[in-house]
Amino acid sequence: MGLPQEKEQEHGFMKLALEQAQMSLDDAEVPVGCVFVRDGKVIAAGRNQPNRTHNATKHAEIVAMDKLYAEHGVDTATQRWFADVVLYVTVEPCVMCAAALRIAGVRRCVFGCRNDRFGGCGSVLNVSSQQQDGSLPVLECTEGVYKDEAVRLLRLFYSQENANAPRPKKKSNRKVQCT
Secondary structure, three states: OOOOHHHHHHHHHHHHHHHHHHHHHHOOOOOOEEEEEEOOEEEEEEEOOHHHHOOOOOOHHHHHHHHHHHHHOOOHHHHHHHOOEEEEEEEOOEHHHHHHHHHHOOOEEEEEEOOOOOEOEOOOOEOOOOOOOOOOOOOEEEEOOOHHHHHHHHHHHHHOOOOOOOOOOOOOOOOOOOO
16 A cells, blocks of 8 residues: 555655755765745755855755746745745755745745754754744744655765865864963
């Protein structure tokens, strides 16, 4: 017996996000990939590109949102349009991306694994649902879809030498001051 149709579709979209993450890994980027879905169709895909673009903000979600904004513009009608969009992303959106998704009006996010260092959907901060003045819609998050696959890609990346990482500074000349 297979998965119910909705879960099967959810898994299919997450597999597409994993393909984007694999492309990031192949390009020596942190392997995060995503797809935006509306009315059961992929409308944009993105993968991490900070190293390639020399722009630290080019996370998978931002790359895909840039494509959507280029196509649909940026206005209140677009924000209402985003309410019917679902994001499938391999790793929990970071604080920056979670905030951008809320500002855009995205209401639902499905992610693979948690982001224990930078997660904006509950792992570090809960930007996805914190209310300041109630003006932003809550970003409903579902986690754990293809979690093991997402973690596997991250482990592959972090097991390699990252040529794009900054060189660590020597700490040998630091002096500890005691008072």
